[in-house]
Amino acid sequence: MTTGSCLCGDVRYSVSGPLRPVIACHCTQCRKTSGHHVAATSAARDGVKITGEVTWFQSSPQARRGFCGTCGSNLFWDGPGSHLSIFAGTIEGASGLTLAGHIYCADKGDYYQIADGLPQAEGDDPALTTQVPR
Template sequence: MTGSMTGHCLCGAVTLSALSHAGTVSACHCSMCRRWSGAAMWVLEAPVGAVEVAGPVERYRSSSFAERAWCGACGTQLWIKDDDGPYELMPGLFDDARDLSLSHEIYVDQAFVSVTLSGGHRRMTQAEYEAAERHVGGEK
């Protein structure tokens, strides 16, 4: 984990602080994330106890194991969070996230051709990811 960052939604009604975070971002190309984000969804992991949130947050239970959240005023996406996992915050909320590298991407076999990411990061197909993360079980 690395240092803290503070960010906010588009309108500023929701503010977030990640007191520690993974120091990298990851990308998901599953069908739910593509629908929610428009293509690939980028996330910055932060431990539950290290995230402070203030403002009008709305939540949606998007699967049997996770919720997604957004600003109730402007609709900016804030996070996805598995029930027993860390926050997966939208890195665009934080100006300081622009320098973070891409650690991995998942569901690469479902990625749009127009969203081909370069670099030497780890890539996992749907089968590889779901074999490693058994709680997912094809819900994405």
């Protein structure tokens, strides 16, 4: 069981089931909502239980972003598919996860370099974003 929360604790979640390795997203929307890039894992929707009130922002026709209306913590990215993305920094305690790659590198900020040797995709990469351990 994995648990997490926003900064103030008003929104909490638990995940029963496996989490995908962490993927760093460098798209413009992620950079604007976080102030840098986003590091997110994901889990099957039916394995995620959320308590508290999540505020949802429809950031594109295909996706919305979930955050705490009290403290503003970014928690979720909810797009098409069977999984809900969870911002890795909101997980409580050791996650056991590792960073597996980077997406939307064409949109990354000019003030930093990606130098960790992990796979990089100019845009989305289903091979990275849909991988879930068995």
